Amino acid sequence: MKFTPRFRALCGALACVAMTGAATAQSQNYPAEPIKLIVAFAPGGITDSITRLVAAEMGKLLKQNVIVDNRPGAGGQVGTEYVKRLPPDGYSLLVAASGYAMAPAQKPVGYDPESDFEPVALLGSAPNVLVVHPSVPVNDVKGLVAYSKSQGGLPYASAGTGGANHLAGVILQDMSGAKLVHVPYKGAAPAATDLIAGSAPSGFIDLMTIKPHIDSGKARAIALTSATRSPLLPKLPTIAESGYPGYDVSVWMGVFAPAKTPPQIVQKLNEAIRTVLKQPDVHARLVANGIETQPNMTADGFRKYVKADLIRWKQVTEKTGIKFD
Numbered sequence: 001m002k003f004t005p006r007f008r009a010l011c012g013a014l015a016c017v018a019m020t021g022a023a024t025a026q027s028q029n030y031p032a033e034p035i036k037l038i039v040a041f042a043p044g045g046i047t048d049s050i051t052r053l054v055a056a057e058m059g060k061l062l063k064q065n066v067i068v069d070n071r072p073g074a075g076g077q078v079g080t081e082y083v084k085r086l087p088p089d090g091y092s093l094l095v096a097a098s099g100y101a102m103a104p105a106q107k108p109v110g111y112d113p114e115s116d117f118e119p120v121a122l123l124g125s126a127p128n129v130l131v132v133h134p135s136v137p138v139n140d141v142k143g144l145v146a147y148s149k150s151q152g153g154l155p156y157a158s159a160g161t162g163g164a165n166h167l168a169g170v171i172l173q174d175m176s177g178a179k180l181v182h183v184p185y186k187g188a189a190p191a192a193t194d195l196i197a198g199s200a201p202s203g204f205i206d207l208m209t210i211k212p213h214i215d216s217g218k219a220r221a222i223a224l225t226s227a228t229r230s231p232l233l234p235k236l237p238t239i240a241e242s243g244y245p246g247y248d249v250s251v252w253m254g255v256f257a258p259a260k261t262p263p264q265i266v267q268k269l270n271e272a273i274r275t276v277l278k279q280p281d282v283h284a285r286l287v288a289n290g291i292e293t294q295p296n297m298t299a300d301g302f303r304k305y306v307k308a309d310l311i312r313w314k315q316v317t318e319k320t321g322i323k324f325d
Helices: 005-029 046-062 074-084 099-106 141-150 164-176 188-197 207-216 263-278 280-288 299-320
Strands: 035-039 066-070 092-097 117-132 154-158 180-184 202-206 220-224 250-258
Touching: 005 263, 035 046, 035 074, 046 066, 046 092, 046 117, 046 188, 046 207, 046 250, 046 263, 046 280, 074 092, 074 099, 074 250, 092 099, 092 117, 099 164, 099 299, 117 141, 117 164, 117 207, 117 263, 117 299, 141 154, 141 164, 141 220, 154 164, 154 188, 164 180, 164 202, 164 250, 164 299, 188 202, 188 207, 202 207, 207 220, 250 263, 250 299, 263 280, 263 299
Parallel strands: 035 066, 035 092, 154 180, 154 202
Antiparallel strands: 092 250, 117 202, 117 220, 117 250
16 A cells, blocks of 8 residues: 555654643653652762752652662763663653763763753752861861872872862862872762771862761861852862962752653753752751752753853863863
8 A cells, every 4th residue: 555745744743743742641740650860979978968858858749759869980970871861751860960061071971961961950069178187297288289299199089080079189280280199989978988087098079078077077178179168167268269269160969851851841840849949948958068059040041051061161171181081
């Protein structure tokens, strides 16, 4: 049987209508089952902690369980590449950090940060802290730079290759001539554990994870990586203030959906997350841990936020020549 071009075109149009109708129905009924937030880092670090706080409240709003699933490795790339392959139905979401935008500027990665995902919402941003084990005889950045040279290299722990913790050390080395040796972990929590145990003499670790150890004296804070000081450690200078103007390497955390997730689902998730971030108790807990939020940021606003970071890190790479495998 032969079909005319007009008949084939009609069938194609009807198929598109059917698919559109199915997608609309799916969006209207969403969520009809539990949602999984796949964190690209180990339990206990800043990305995991903020996700668990938000997930519990999201579940109440959406009247569905929101499950946290940790898939750490390679500075967040293992979890990112895993979510990339999942169905775009809104039930499996990625929670990534700054390395999502940093890594592609530095080396080949298994995902395209602009075409493989739909940005959903910004969870928050926070500074990292340059810290040392109390046995390391330095108290400021200049002293650490000098000490690293005298030792022929100072190992520093990070949450993984390609993330803000890693790049914080790379850029300080580039600006100061320090001799720093990167030691990647599968998240900030295990990096902090080794640092306070003395296995790692120094590290760049997010404020939320490391502050309890600074307060207890198990880690010594040297400087913040952000452009401005933190109200949680008002006496601690930034690296920029310590002789390296322009230095600024903070970390952000955000939620992404696989590409082609229906826009209605992305919008519903964005609104739910923003509602959670505006809750007074949630906001207070985040602020107490040094996390800044932007609860009025739409999904499109987050897309522009990520795009700007992609451009920034591409420019940093071109200017400094920073590369890693």
